[in-house]
Amino acid sequence: MLKIMIRKQMAEVFRTCFYDAKKNKARSKGKVIALLILYAVVLAGALGGVFTWLSLALSPLFAAGMQWLYFVIMSGIALALGSFGSIFSTYSSLYLAKDNDLLFAMPIPVRDILFARLFSVYILGAMYLATAAIPAAVVYFVKDGFSGTKLFGCIVWFLVLTILTLTISCLLGFIVARVSVKLKHRKISTAVISVLFIGIYYFVYFRASEMIGSLLKNAAKIGGDLRHISVLYAFGKMPTGDVPLILLFAGISAALLTLILFVMTRSFLKIATATGNVTRVAYREATAKQKGMLAACFGKELARFTGSTTYMLNCGIGIPFAFFAGAALLIKGPSFWSTIDYFNTELPGMPVVIACVIPCFFLAMIDITAPSVALEGKNLWIARSLPIPTATILQAKVCLQVVLSIVPSVFCSICSCIVFKLGPLECLFAILIPLEFCVIVALFGLFLGMRKPNLNWTNEVYPIKQSLSVLFTLLAGILYTIIFFGAFIVVAVMDEAQSGRNSLLYLTVFVVINLLLILLLNLWLRKKASKKFEAL
Numbered sequence: 001m002l003k004i005m006i007r008k009q010m011a012e013v014f015r016t017c018f019y020d021a022k023k024n025k026a027r028s029k030g031k032v033i034a035l036l037i038l039y040a041v042v043l044a045g046a047l048g049g050v051f052t053w054l055s056l057a058l059s060p061l062f063a064a065g066m067q068w069l070y071f072v073i074m075s076g077i078a079l080a081l082g083s084f085g086s087i088f089s090t091y092s093s094l095y096l097a098k099d100n101d102l103l104f105a106m107p108i109p110v111r112d113i114l115f116a117r118l119f120s121v122y123i124l125g126a127m128y129l130a131t132a133a134i135p136a137a138v139v140y141f142v143k144d145g146f147s148g149t150k151l152f153g154c155i156v157w158f159l160v161l162t163i164l165t166l167t168i169s170c171l172l173g174f175i176v177a178r179v180s181v182k183l184k185h186r187k188i189s190t191a192v193i194s195v196l197f198i199g200i201y202y203f204v205y206f207r208a209s210e211m212i213g214s215l216l217k218n219a220a221k222i223g224g225d226l227r228h229i230s231v232l233y234a235f236g237k238m239p240t241g242d243v244p245l246i247l248l249f250a251g252i253s254a255a256l257l258t259l260i261l262f263v264m265t266r267s268f269l270k271i272a273t274a275t276g277n278v279t280r281v282a283y284r285e286a287t288a289k290q291k292g293m294l295a296a297c298f299g300k301e302l303a304r305f306t307g308s309t310t311y312m313l314n315c316g317i318g319i320p321f322a323f324f325a326g327a328a329l330l331i332k333g334p335s336f337w338s339t340i341d342y343f344n345t346e347l348p349g350m351p352v353v354i355a356c357v358i359p360c361f362f363l364a365m366i367d368i369t370a371p372s373v374a375l376e377g378k379n380l381w382i383a384r385s386l387p388i389p390t391a392t393i394l395q396a397k398v399c400l401q402v403v404l405s406i407v408p409s410v411f412c413s414i415c416s417c418i419v420f421k422l423g424p425l426e427c428l429f430a431i432l433i434p435l436e437f438c439v440i441v442a443l444f445g446l447f448l449g450m451r452k453p454n455l456n457w458t459n460e461v462y463p464i465k466q467s468l469s470v471l472f473t474l475l476a477g478i479l480y481t482i483i484f485f486g487a488f489i490v491v492a493v494m495d496e497a498q499s500g501r502n503s504l505l506y507l508t509v510f511v512v513i514n515l516l517l518i519l520l521l522n523l524w525l526r527k528k529a530s531k532k533f534e535a536l
Helices: 002-013 028-060 067-095 100-104 112-145 148-182 184-215 221-225 230-240 241-273 293-306 309-315 318-346 350-363 374-385 389-418 426-450 461-465 468-494 501-534
Strands: none
Touching: 002 461, 067 112, 067 148, 067 230, 100 112, 100 293, 100 309, 112 148, 112 241, 148 184, 148 230, 148 241, 148 389, 148 468, 230 241, 241 501, 293 309, 293 389, 318 389, 350 389, 350 468, 350 501, 374 461, 389 426, 426 468, 426 501, 461 468, 468 501
16 A cells, blocks of 8 residues: 555656646656656756756865865755755645545555655655755765765765755644645745745855855855864765764664654644634624726736736736845945946936836736636636626736736836936836836737637646747737837937937837827727637
8 A cells, every 4th residue: 555655646746747737638658758857857957057066166175175064065055955845845745735634534544645745755855955965976076086985975975865854844844834724815925935935046046156255265264163063064074984974874864764754653643634723703794895897807806816826926926026126226226326327428318218128127027917818717608707898807807917017117117216316307207118018018918818818728837837928928028128228229329419318209209109009909908809708
């Protein structure tokens, strides 16, 4: 039974490789093998390549005799990658699995269910961890020499890391599971946490070279401080071939694994069958507020958007990014002043154009309307059967994207105006043009989304992430921004007097062009789009 449960868990982990959700059937053996190979190549090539570069960058520590510090740093990175890579798998498959009640009702030992799920968590964590640990060991052998004791030490080091990863994943997964049960807006919280992780990732990514340089420059001081922590020093020495330390940590890891299995065996059934605290609410009679048709449809679209983490992260990622961009401009603004003065001298009007381009670039990442029609799916008949004009249903989809885009657009524009020291008229253009751009992108996304929408999907990932309408909406928004910026440079170069008047005239013309596009797209929405929606 344990073997069957392990096969079931591994099939769930690699479900995408074994099952085609779009066609609602199992994949052929050839496709399964090809997808598994592709998955391994991408994992090893992308993440493995990054950590190979990082290991090479830290290799000067070998010449300084600080191999232990090298392994301490790479161990921390590998643990973080493995733990956070498998934490959500632990949360969903170990503690809050959807098939818990079904499996517990069957004549299957709880021990087998637990061990199978722990095995899948262990394998997933080991896979993520290996993308950092294996390049670190290979670079160490290449740069510092190879020996049998070093190989044995690195193998034990890797196994110890996998057990530590399993421990951390079980602990953090339990915390996430307990907290998520009590959250009222679980999807929004998951999206916010994901955005924070993305922000931290890009911050570390762009600061990596600087941090590595600072580490190598102060390696002696950092190594001296960390050497006083005997556990870290001993753990870093283990992969270098220190046999007593290898045996010590092998024993510790075996004891830790035994402790995990003992604790989980005693508490798994209670944890897996626990539910969140149920809040008792006393009934109070209240008068329901009547809503207009547009407001009711808007609420429905908003609930659909906030009810899907995938939808929010893929089609609304530009919302937090616009806020981050505005905040970054305020923080780093003084460093741009010399560049702004140069533009004012050589190309008058360039700062106000840049102030328009920055928010537009991030607003182009908001494409909520593009998959909105396809997301109706098999429930499209409900929207069509309601006594609501079709144009109102489609307007609600556009209004949702516009409303969610207004605040980040205005915030980023105001920050740009402050940093670039724009005048009142220039500030008006810097705020107005991105707002027009919000409406254009929303209408154009709906226009593309009405072109042969896929209504037979079995997973919402397909219309959100694999739809050509979403891709072309994103590319069209970015292309429109590039054209706006490039055309201005041509106008500025042709302005022989260098007075900057042509720039204001250009912005005025662009505002008018945007208004015409909005009118044309809105006319299409009221006439042709309604008929096309009713014919779906």
